[in-house]
Structure formats: structure tokens, C-alpha cells
Amino acid sequence: MDALALEATGGKKKANGASVAAPLPAQPPAKRKPAKKAKKAVVFFEVEILDAKTKDKLCFLDKVEPNATIGEIKSMFHRSHPQWYPARQSIRLDPKGKSLKDEDVLQHLPVGTTATFYFRDLGAQISWVTVFLTEYTGPLVIYLMFYFRVPFIYAPKYDFTTSKHWVVHLACMCHSFHYVKRLLETLFVHRFSHGTMPLRNIFKNCTYYWGFAAWMAYYINHPLYTPPIYGEQQIRIALIIFLFCQIGNFSIHIALRNLRPPGSKTRKIPYPTKNPFTWIFLLVSCPNYTYELGSWLGFTLMTQCLPVAFFTLVGFIQMTVWAKGKHRSYLKEFRDYPPLRSPILPFVL
Numbered sequence: 001m002d003a004l005a006l007e008a009t010g011g012k013k014k015a016n017g018a019s020v021a022a023p024l025p026a027q028p029p030a031k032r033k034p035a036k037k038a039k040k041a042v043v044f045f046e047v048e049i050l051d052a053k054t055k056d057k058l059c060f061l062d063k064v065e066p067n068a069t070i071g072e073i074k075s076m077f078h079r080s081h082p083q084w085y086p087a088r089q090s091i092r093l094d095p096k097g098k099s100l101k102d103e104d105v106l107q108h109l110p111v112g113t114t115a116t117f118y119f120r121d122l123g124a125q126i127s128w129v130t131v132f133l134t135e136y137t138g139p140l141v142i143y144l145m146f147y148f149r150v151p152f153i154y155a156p157k158y159d160f161t162t163s164k165h166w167v168v169h170l171a172c173m174c175h176s177f178h179y180v181k182r183l184l185e186t187l188f189v190h191r192f193s194h195g196t197m198p199l200r201n202i203f204k205n206c207t208y209y210w211g212f213a214a215w216m217a218y219y220i221n222h223p224l225y226t227p228p229i230y231g232e233q234q235i236r237i238a239l240i241i242f243l244f245c246q247i248g249n250f251s252i253h254i255a256l257r258n259l260r261p262p263g264s265k266t267r268k269i270p271y272p273t274k275n276p277f278t279w280i281f282l283l284v285s286c287p288n289y290t291y292e293l294g295s296w297l298g299f300t301l302m303t304q305c306l307p308v309a310f311f312t313l314v315g316f317i318q319m320t321v322w323a324k325g326k327h328r329s330y331l332k333e334f335r336d337y338p339p340l341r342s343p344i345l346p347f348v349l
Ligand SMILES: NC(=O)c1ccc[n+]([C@@H]2O[C@H](COP(=O)([O-])OP(=O)(O)OC[C@H]3O[C@@H](n4cnc5c(N)ncnc54)[C@H](OP(=O)(O)O)[C@@H]3O)[C@@H](O)[C@H]2O)c1
Pocket: 190, 191, 192, 193, 194, 249, 256, 257, 259, 260, 266, 267, 268, 269, 270, 286, 288, 289, 292, 314, 315, 316, 318, 319, 322
């Protein structure tokens, strides 16, 4: 960058120098060689970074290349403030505005050649993969502890006993399958665009997933658990719903993965593929959430257990909030976004 800076400054000096140096003998315009196309001088930016809360000046960067990205500016800022590594920096144009993306380019932002940015510390960060693995391993292990009735959960006479109801074993298989699937998808399917998230979120998320898993597992594996009222028929229908939605959810995750080339952060409009499970994209923006809801409805029907119904409801509310946000972003980002789609439930929500 400095080399380029010098080149640009040198060029300018030469031009200025030429105007003050002894004039060359004048030539008639007709004989003059056609002038070489003038090299466009690079205009460097000055970047100042202020604390978004106090407005104190934290850093001043001189001679920043116009095509520098926010990600590169974060790295330069990190050099002077090693405690704030790039992933924990939020750089904004407005103290209360949205964070700029790492790939935003300085010269394309609505700033002058002296740009002012505002910084907010996002707090200690943790990688998304670690977050998901922690969130999903918990429910898997916790549920199995209740299923195997390890000591100190139920009365001692039930330690390491098994339920006499086959639905309890089926429920354990479905629950474990669901979380193993999620773990494998996190490792091998999803292509996340964000590398990290705030460390404090992991405590909130783990409380949610681990807590609900324990609550559900306690009742389903309880020695006094009673199977669903309509017996085998209800369990069979529930299993079909559960499996159908699991395959659907997986199909959507594959379709989303295929939208994004490896290593990129591209976001595209998802469309139905050859796989019929993805045809729901015709009507819904976030069908992975629709199928997720279906899976938990199936599990509720299978176990006929109130805590499971409550988990399904809370998950549905959370996913609806996210789906509405994603739907809004699609509409904002893509002018040709299919108008028939709803965020999570076709024609309803
Ligand atoms: N039971 C519950 O309470 C609950 C709640 C939430 C989620 N879940 C489950 O967890 C799964 C994952 O959740 P999520 O919130 O991470 O789902 P998501 O936002 O739909 O993302 C899934 C993956 O697809 C990528 N993606 C999404 N839209 C894309 C697009 N238009 N173009 C390219 N890539 C795109 C995402 O990348 P980005 O990193 O860019 O987003 C992410 O890697 C859900 O499908 C659901 O099965 C369960």
C-alpha cells in the first residue's frame, strides 16, 4: 500500500514539478505526439475510528487504499488495539446503525476521502461450529442419561432399568437421530457465512437446548409414563410425519448448501430442485424451519408429552421470528423475489 502511495505522490509531484520547471521549447500542436492516456492517480483515504458509545477517537489510519475492505480495516485497527481481534469488532457508519460487512469496500461506501467509522466491541467470540456442536451434543447425551435411567434421576429401584413401552425406545431413537443428524450437518453440510458468535450466547442457547432436552426426557422415560391414547396407530402416523419432515429438512439443507460455492458467503434466492422435498420453496422462504416444526409436531404426537408440545411451541415462535427476518431480507435484497412465498407457513405466516 505504501509503495502505491509513494507512486501516487511521486506522480503528482512530477506533474506539479513540470509546471514550475523551465518550459520545454514550444511545439506546434499538429506535430505533437498523441498524448499517452494519463494514469488515473489513486486517491487514498484517511480513516478514523471512533468509539460508538463515547465518540472518543480510537484510531487514525492514513493512506488507506480505496479498494480496502472493512475486513482489512479491521485488521489494521487490530494492529493498534490487539485486544479487539477482527471477529469481535463491529464497524458501522452510524453509532447506532448496522454493522458493515467484512467484504464492503471503502470506496463504495457513502463516505468521503476522510471516512469516519464507529466501533463497538462485540465481546469475546466463539466459532459457530463449536457453538452448534456444544448445543447439540448436550441434548443427545442428556436424553440418553434419562433413557438409561442413570442413578439419582428416578427412584433407586429404577436405576438402569428399561421401559416396558416400545414407544419410549422409538422416541429415544428419533430424538438421538435428530441430534446426530444436526451434528453431522453442522460438520459436513452447512456453509456458514459467519465464523463466530458472542461467547455469552452459548450459555443462553445451551440452557435452552439442554434444559428442554432434560425436561422432555424426564417425562418420556419416567417409569410412570403412559403411552399415547390412540396407541399403535397414533405412534405410526407420528413416526411417518417425523421421518418425512427429517428428510425434508435435510433436503432443504442440501439445497441451501448448493447455493453457496465453497469458501464464499454468497446469498442467493433458493428455488425448488429436482428433489420433491424442496418444491415447498415455491410457497415458503424458510422450509427448513417448516420441516423442523413438522418433526417436532410428529414427536409430540408420538410421545403425547406436554413438555415436548411446549418445546415445539417455543421453537416454532423462535423460528417464525427468524423466518420473518430472513423473508424481509430476501424481499429487500432481491427485486425478483417470488411474491407467492410466506416466511414459514404457506399462505398463513
Ligand atoms: N428446534 C429449534 O428450536 C430450532 C431453531 C433453529 C434452528 N433449528 C434447526 O437448525 C437448522 C439450521 O438453523 P439456521 O437458523 O442456521 O438455518 P438457516 O439460517 O436457514 O441456515 C442454514 C444454512 O444455510 C445457509 N443459507 C441460508 N440461506 C441461504 C441462502 N439464501 N443462500 C446461501 N446460503 C444460505 C446458512 O448460511 P448463513 O451462515 O449465511 O446463515 C446456513 O449455513 C434449521 O434448519 C433447523 O433444522 C432448530
